[in-house]
Amino acid sequence: MASTMIRTSGLTRHFTVKKRTVEAVRGLDLNVEEGELVALLGPNGAGKSTTLRMLTTLLRPTSGTAEVAGRDVTRDPRGVRSRIGYIGQGNGAGHSQRARDELLSQGRAYGMTVAAARARADELVDSLDLGAVADRVVSSLSGGQRRRLDIAMGLIHAPELLFLDEPSTGLDPQNRANLAEHVRRLRAEHGTTMVLTTHYLEEADQLAERVVVIDHGRVIADDTPARLKAAHAGDRIDLEFDHEHDAERAEARALGIAEGAETKRTGTRLEIRIDGGAQLTPKLLRGFDEAHIPVASVEVARPTLDDVFLNLTGRSLREEITGADSRERAA
Amino acid sequence: MTTFATDTATVFSRELRPVLRDPFSVIFSMLQPLLFLALFAPLLPDTGDGSALQWFVPGIVVMSCLFGTSATGANLLFEIQTGSHERMLVSPLSRPALIVGRALKEIVPMFAQAVIIVLVTIPFGFELHVGGALVALVILALFCVGLGSLSYTLALAARNKEWTFWAVQQTLLFPLLLLAGILLPIDNAPEWLRVASHLNPLTYVVDAERALFNGELVSATVGYGLLAAAVVGVLGLWIGTKVMRRASA
Numbered sequence: 001m002a003s004t005m006i007r008t009s010g011l012t013r014h015f016t017v018k019k020r021t022v023e024a025v026r027g028l029d030l031n032v033e034e035g036e037l038v039a040l041l042g043p044n045g046a047g048k049s050t051t052l053r054m055l056t057t058l059l060r061p062t063s064g065t066a067e068v069a070g071r072d073v074t075r076d077p078r079g080v081r082s083r084i085g086y087i088g089q090g091n092g093a094g095h096s097q098r099a100r101d102e103l104l105s106q107g108r109a110y111g112m113t114v115a116a117a118r119a120r121a122d123e124l125v126d127s128l129d130l131g132a133v134a135d136r137v138v139s140s141l142s143g144g145q146r147r148r149l150d151i152a153m154g155l156i157h158a159p160e161l162l163f164l165d166e167p168s169t170g171l172d173p174q175n176r177a178n179l180a181e182h183v184r185r186l187r188a189e190h191g192t193t194m195v196l197t198t199h200y201l202e203e204a205d206q207l208a209e210r211v212v213v214i215d216h217g218r219v220i221a222d223d224t225p226a227r228l229k230a231a232h233a234g235d236r237i238d239l240e241f242d243h244e245h246d247a248e249r250a251e252a253r254a255l256g257i258a259e260g261a262e263t264k265r266t267g268t269r270l271e272i273r274i275d276g277g278a279q280l281t282p283k284l285l286r287g288f289d290e291a292h293i294p295v296a297s298v299e300v301a302r303p304t305l306d307d308v309f310l311n312l313t314g315r316s317l318r319e320e321i322t323g324a325d326s327r328e329r330a331a
Numbered sequence: 332m333t334t335f336a337t338d339t340a341t342v343f344s345r346e347l348r349p350v351l352r353d354p355f356s357v358i359f360s361m362l363q364p365l366l367f368l369a370l371f372a373p374l375l376p377d378t379g380d381g382s383a384l385q386w387f388v389p390g391i392v393v394m395s396c397l398f399g400t401s402a403t404g405a406n407l408l409f410e411i412q413t414g415s416h417e418r419m420l421v422s423p424l425s426r427p428a429l430i431v432g433r434a435l436k437e438i439v440p441m442f443a444q445a446v447i448i449v450l451v452t453i454p455f456g457f458e459l460h461v462g463g464a465l466v467a468l469v470i471l472a473l474f475c476v477g478l479g480s481l482s483y484t485l486a487l488a489a490r491n492k493e494w495t496f497w498a499v500q501q502t503l504l505f506p507l508l509l510l511a512g513i514l515l516p517i518d519n520a521p522e523w524l525r526v527a528s529h530l531n532p533l534t535y536v537v538d539a540e541r542a543l544f545n546g547e548l549v550s551a552t553v554g555y556g557l558l559a560a561a562v563v564g565v566l567g568l569w570i571g572t573k574v575m576r577r578a579s580a
């Protein structure tokens with residue numbers, strides 16, 4: 001029987017910065033069952049890291065409670081710590097240490113014997129392709145290599161519950177795919193429960209079975225990627241016509257064929273939003289044909305989580321992220 | 332299951348490993364005291380019996396420990412900034428072990444540096460009393476652990492403001508050093524300076540080191556030095572443990 005791995009109730013965290021209160025997380029209620037793979041998705045400053053830091057005992061909640069792996073984070077932090085793994089946003093491995101040394105001392109920190117830690121380190125060095133750099137000083141590793149080392153360190157004691165704060169930041173596409181593969185394998189082979197934060201929409205979409213969308217410290221949606229998209233954003237059918245009046249007639253016709261469709265017309269272009277758009281398109285095209293409306297081109301786009309976010313907040317997650325990134329670069 | 336002792340050993344050996352992997356770092360961090368030794372030793376009054384060196388060398392041993400150990404918090408500061416301290420805070424390592432293990436490691440470079448200083452000065456006439464020197468290093472170890480712990484405490488308090496750490500460290504280091512009479516004797520100093528010197532625990536440690544390095548094993552000076560070092564050691568660890576617990580709550 002699956003048990004609950006994470007249970008929070010009204011979890012809240014405030015920060016006081018220069019006499020102003022920042023409400024980083026506001027009354028979070030979240031349940032995660034054993035074996036789930038959950039992605040916390042949200043723009044910069046949404047409260048993802050703060051949530052993770054409370055669940056991993058790094059931060060005390062301002063109010064509310066959280067039970068992680070069956071232990072209360074404030075009453076039994078050590079009990080929580082020994083049952084979870086954490087891969088933070090920074091570098092877990094010390095820069096002046098050698099990679100393999102850090103893996104060993106991490107194993108010791110979790111109470112593994114030297115022999116067990118050594119064997120496990122070898123295993124992880126192999127599977128995360130760190131062989132060439134394992135005996136080098138961490139500061140000499142590339143960003144991606146360091147990230148892989150951090151991941152190896154988080155996995156050393158094979159925790160039943162693993163938290164990952166933006167695990168794929170700084171990884172190239174190949175290593176990102178490699179990480180995804182690792183995460184899937186952990187699920188499949190060990191049934192590890194995982195909670196990760198990301199602002200890569202594709203990552204949340206492909207990897208997680210459950211996406212919790214966070215904005216301004218609150219959960220604004222929580223479901224499977226497929227259901228989120230179905231509920232909050234339909235497929236988009238983009239049609240192009242030769243003449244504006246064709247587009248006009250097509251719009252009227254489309255509303256007759258596809259019930260509940262949302263349409264938007266700009267000049268010779270017609271955009272139709274509807275669930276099951278891919279299945280509906282042939283029917284639409286036949287309808288246009290019968291009415292002698294010539295179609296110049298057609299394109300069907302599946303909704304993305306960005307569409308979901310846009311629909312929920314009126315803002316695009318993509319813009320928020322690139323906007324924040326360029327701000328950081330400018331600073 | 333881990334205990335405080337195994338956790339301390341884990342943290343201790345993790346801290347020590349880069350030092351062992353790269354022993355030159357120990358010598359590098361003692362360049363300043365060695366420079367003082369090279370520049371000041373020729374200036375010492377030549378008493379013919381080498382007593383000037385007997386007076387000066389124990390001070391340099393203390394100074395070397397002081398420089399290295401007071402700056403050691405910078406390592407923690409760096410790990411706070413890069414994220415590896417956070418990673419250790421999420422592990423079940425006991426909070427006191429996180430600071431005690433680090434502070435205990437300070438003994439090793441201190442010991443290595445003392446040996447180097449003694450070996451370098453013997454050819455110039457420094458006379459070594461092995462028994463006394465060993466007791467001297469035990470006392471210095473107590474002091475070192477306390478000072479190291481305070482340096483780490485400062486790092487925890489300064490957190491993201493690196494300059495605060497260095498400002499405080501530098502501001503405290505030189506007055507402590509001078510008031511303890513490490514470079515110049517303060518016997519003939521004005522009254523207020525001597526009072527200040529008596530309030531400096533390091534003064535008692537330095538006096539004891541001088542007595543012990545000269546083979547004087549049992550005396551009030553040695554007793555006071557031991558007491559001062561023990562007080563710094565215990566107080567340093569106590570404060571450090573407290574702050575580490577609070578910082579990770």
Ligand SMILES: Nc1ncnc2c1ncn2[C@@H]1O[C@H](COP(=O)(O)OP(=O)(O)OP(=O)(O)O)[C@@H](O)[C@H]1O
Nearest residue numbers: 015017022024042043044045046047048049050051
């Ligand atoms: N230690 C802190 N002191 C003050 N404010 C903080 C602190 N940590 C986080 N905050 C604030 O809390 C809010 C949430 O931050 P958090 O780091 O949880 O966001 P995030 O969702 O992880 O963002 P990102 O995608 O940029 O990592 C932000 O407004 C942030 O500035």
Ligand SMILES: [Mg+2]
Nearest residue numbers: 048049050089
């Ligand atoms: Mg974050």
